[in-house]
Amino acid sequence: MDMKKLIKTAGPIALLFLLLFVLEKTLPTTSMLFVVLKKGAIYALVAVSMNLLNGFTGLFSLGQAGFMLIGAYTYGILTIPLEAREAVYQYFDGGIVSFTVPVLVAIAAAGLVTAVFAYLIGLPVLRLKSDYLAIATLGFAEIIRAVFQWDKLGPVTNGSNLLKRFPVFTSTLFPFAVAGVCIAVIVLLINSSYGRAFKAIRDDEIAAEAMGINLAKHKQMSFTISSFFAGIGGALLAMYQTTVQAAAFRATMTYEILLIVVIGGIGSVTGSCLASFLFIACSEWWLRFLDEVTYIGAFQVPLLSSGFRKVVFSVIVMIIVLFYSRGIMGTKEFSLDALFRFFKKRFGKTKKEDVAG
């Protein structure tokens, strides 16, 4: 029984990695597909971490970009090679951090440092509810962005200059592996007793408290864990972008992630993952042609010019929100079994009709 279950979960994952491996060997490395897959995996992780907070614990927080920033900086600061520090920290005498750590250690550290920041921010902020919490966390994210660009912190953060030359990944397998492990851990947490407690808080705070669930402790826990994974997502994003600059982690980034969570379905992990790849594919790849002035013969196709992509994209988002107001997946989870059942139902039906006809 358990063996069968294991094969059912491990099988598709192994197949996915095999497929990625084959794709990397066959397609040119400049293919847009890899951009989408890499960035999609990173955004999927961050979206799932936001979903843990918004969808499973019912805390409407908009601090994700700020936490990703902390993760990205932690990773960058800890991994820039010693010989490159002089050049990177050229205005700050090579900075004051004079050691490097291995990549995986740095990624874990990115999560931990972010979690510590989140814990401290959570102490005052989590007393607030719904919209007020969103505003407070958004404010904190902006403050973090400003503080990291502060000149006085230059020896650590390099002020408003770029962090660069840290180790990056080239293979698509790396972000998939890291994000996959992190998402698996989040899923395990959600399905544990603590996950149930989080969902209880989401459904009814007063009843949850009457059932002996310590609200402050559990909200703090959810907030800190969510930020831990956002930090790891930030570290991966730094590796993907090859440079880090605080100015890039704007509120817009949080809104993008929120959009992914909403489109995927608030309270659905697989929904967030699917939506993340769709979102990145649309914004980076599939709708690119809308931005280019195109001629068919001598006829210039109207409307197609720089910026039109965003118009179409907004319309698509509006359509999704209007007609699929609960997102692609709602609160359900995607599974192969469900997919088979869906097709069976469809085909089973048509077969019966054939017989009847």
Next chain:
Amino acid sequence: MRENVLHIENVTMQFGGVVAVDNLTVDVNKGEIVALIGPNGAGKTTAFNCITGVYEPTNGLVSFFGETIVSNHPRGKMKKLYAGQNREFCTKVVSQTPDKITKLGIARTFQNIRLFKNLTVFENVLIAKHMRMKQNFLTATFRLNFMEERRVREESLALLEEQGLLGVKDELASSLPYGVQRRLEIARALATDPKLLLLDEPAAGMNPQETQELADFIVQIKDKYALTVFLIEHHMDLVMRISDRIYVLDFGKLIAHGTAAEVQKDKRVIEAYLGVAEDA
């Protein structure tokens, strides 16, 4: 004399200038079913909220098995505004969040059912078991607590079976009929291992037949789980049938207290419920 379970003394709850509960004193002894009745707006639910830590009473003391769990005296703004009695009664301030009080062994249900609507019946009961588990979030995430988790699941299934809810264990709580939701809320409260059960209008919205069944059910679980029950109710037949003692509240004040027969004869109770006859 039986052991005292819940002792409420001089509890006053004042919201701004409104005194919702005024100088309430109640004793509930072990193994009893005690009812708190009164017309709408008499302050019954407010009294429950003061016991369970949802509100911090303005003045007074609540103790559970002799241990003070809530205690307060008029402070801050209330120093000036306070309109109740026995201002000097308490000197200590003891205040606890509802989860701590539940952990001590006081479980409650709500007047307007508060189930976890998007979760299944089984999960609703499992959540009540969460606070008594020894796990931390790491052992829980990585399933190192599997022995405990298995035990909790078995206990929950047994409880659901006893309550006749096993057949609907995978249904969403919100999809259940009203009467079953009430039953589930009581089952969920029982899952917290309480010594004292507070029921806030358990028969609200039930027909006479269902009310009858509920009365038997309350007596039955009281004996089975060695509980003490303190309940708020409007259905007089239910209250009169199962209560050992009754407290009557009107406009926040205790106007009568005694056995069912005593209370029924009390003139002030009749006035509170039926109004005062005016002289022609």
